[in-house]
Amino acid sequence: MQKIALPSKVEFVKGANENHEQIIIEPCYPGYGTTIGNALRRVLLSSLPGAAVIGVKIKDADHEFMTLPHVKEDVLELVLNLKQLRLKIFSDEVVRLELDARGEKQVKARDIKKNSLVEIANPDLVLGNITDVAGKLGMEIFVSKGLGYVMVESRESDKNEIGYIEMDSIFSPILSVGINVENVRVGKMTNWDKLVINLATDGTITPAQAFKQAVDILTDQFAALIGGHKESAAAEESKAAPAEAVAVAEPTPAEKPKKRGRPRKS
Known part of the structure; x- marks a missing residue:
C-alpha cells in the first residue's frame, strides 16, 4: 500500500x-x-491550559458600578485591567493575591504582594492610577488555573459575599x-x-x-x-473463538455395530 x-x-x-x-x-x-x-x-x-483572574474584592467597593476616591479609574475599568494580568500558578487550588497601594502613583502589577505560588508574566501592566497623596487602592485578587474562555455563568462559585466581583476569564496562554x-x-x-x-x-x-x-x-x-478500534476487534475475536472451538470439538456420529455369524437359511 x-x-x-x-x-x-x-x-x-x-x-x-x-x-x-x-x-x-x-x-x-x-x-x-x-x-x-x-x-x-x-x-x-x-x-491549552493557563491561569487567569477569576474574581476580585476591591476595598470600599461593593460592586463594579462605583468610583473610588482619588483613583482615576472607576471599578469597572479596574476589573477590565485585571483581565489583562498574565500569570503562572504552581497550585491546583484558587490562590489569593493582595494589593495595597498608597499615595500618588501609577499602580502596576509589580505592586502586587509576592506569592510563592504565582509568577506574574507582565509586571509592567498598569492596573490603575492614584491621583492624590491621600489616595489608596486595596485589592484581594483571586486567581486559578483553567482552560479556554470561561464565563461567570458557567463557573460554580461559593463566594456570594458582598464586594466580591466575579469575572469572565481567558485562561489560554495564546x-x-x-x-x-x-x-x-x-x-x-x-x-x-x-x-x-x-x-x-x-x-x-x-x-x-x-x-x-x-x-x-x-x-x-x-x-x-x-485504541478503541483495537479493543473492539479483540472483543469480536474473543466472541468468535468459543463458537469455533465447539464446532471443532463436535463428535462424529457413532457407526452401528455389524452383526456376526452366518446368515440364516430360508
Missing part, C-alpha cells in the same frame, strides 16, 4: 520578541498543510495564531505544501512549548481512536 509521505523538517524562527515565533513545517503532502495547520490552530486557541500555506518543490512535483505558523504567547509559555502541547493533545486524541 502506498503511504503518504511525512514532513521531514520542523523549524522554529525567532520573531520580534521571545514570545513570538514562526514555525515552518515542510514538505507536507499536497493539501496536508491546510489540514495540519487548521487542526493545530484550533487546539492552540482553545485547548495571544494569536496565524497559518499560511505555500507551495514547495519536492523532486519534480511543485504542488507540495510548506506550512508556516505564526504563533504569539503571553509570556507564561514559550511558542515552542505551546506547539509541543498542541501536538501532544492531537496525538492523544487520535491514539484513543486507534
Whole structure:
C-alpha cells in the first residue's frame, strides 16, 4: 500500500520578541498543510491550559458600578485591567493575591504582594492610577488555573459575599495564531505544501512549548481512536473463538455395530 509521505523538517524562527515565533513545517503532502495547520490552530486557541483572574474584592467597593476616591479609574475599568494580568500558578487550588497601594502613583502589577505560588508574566501592566497623596487602592485578587474562555455563568462559585466581583476569564496562554500555506518543490512535483505558523504567547509559555502541547493533545486524541478500534476487534475475536472451538470439538456420529455369524437359511 502506498503511504503518504511525512514532513521531514520542523523549524522554529525567532520573531520580534521571545514570545513570538514562526514555525515552518515542510514538505507536507499536497493539501496536508491546510489540514495540519487548521487542526493545530484550533487546539492552540482553545485547548491549552493557563491561569487567569477569576474574581476580585476591591476595598470600599461593593460592586463594579462605583468610583473610588482619588483613583482615576472607576471599578469597572479596574476589573477590565485585571483581565489583562498574565500569570503562572504552581497550585491546583484558587490562590489569593493582595494589593495595597498608597499615595500618588501609577499602580502596576509589580505592586502586587509576592506569592510563592504565582509568577506574574507582565509586571509592567498598569492596573490603575492614584491621583492624590491621600489616595489608596486595596485589592484581594483571586486567581486559578483553567482552560479556554470561561464565563461567570458557567463557573460554580461559593463566594456570594458582598464586594466580591466575579469575572469572565481567558485562561489560554495564546495571544494569536496565524497559518499560511505555500507551495514547495519536492523532486519534480511543485504542488507540495510548506506550512508556516505564526504563533504569539503571553509570556507564561514559550511558542515552542505551546506547539509541543498542541501536538501532544492531537496525538492523544487520535491514539484513543486507534485504541478503541483495537479493543473492539479483540472483543469480536474473543466472541468468535468459543463458537469455533465447539464446532471443532463436535463428535462424529457413532457407526452401528455389524452383526456376526452366518446368515440364516430360508
